[in-house]
Amino acid sequence: MARVYQTASMGEAHIRVAFVSDRGQADLLVHRVGSWGLAHGDALWFITRNKQDATVWIYPCSIGMAQVKVCFVDNYGETGWLTSNRHKGRFAL
Numbered sequence: 001m002a003r004v005y006q007t008a009s010m011g012e013a014h015i016r017v018a019f020v021s022d023r024g025q026a027d028l029l030v031h032r033v034g035s036w037g038l039a040h041g042d043a044l045w046f047i048t049r050n051k052q053d054a055t056v057w058i059y060p061c062s063i064g065m066a067q068v069k070v071c072f073v074d075n076y077g078e079t080g081w082l083t084s085n086r087h088k089g090r091f092a093l
Helices: none
Strands: 002-006 013-019 028-032 044-047 056-060 068-072
Touching: none
Parallel strands: 002 044, 002 056, 013 056, 013 068, 028 044, 028 068
Antiparallel strands: none
16 A cells, blocks of 8 residues: 655655656556555555655655656546556555
8 A cells, every 4th residue: 555655855755756746747647545544555645744654755855856657547447557656655655
């Protein structure tokens, strides 16, 4: 399940992420869920404020520095990877 913590320090992040609004630029389409139980795989994220609860720590950055470009979508059915990326499976540890 993807329990995501957004850190303010690039040094402690596991993955650098750029949030994009254009699906054509995205590597991963993500839907934000409201509980741990609904979080699943790489694309259904529960965002937590507690580091110790998270499966991955992300650092928001520019597109040029990002390892993964993420676009948030409204529906579960639209989620998933659009490109091949070495971070596949990393959000769901």
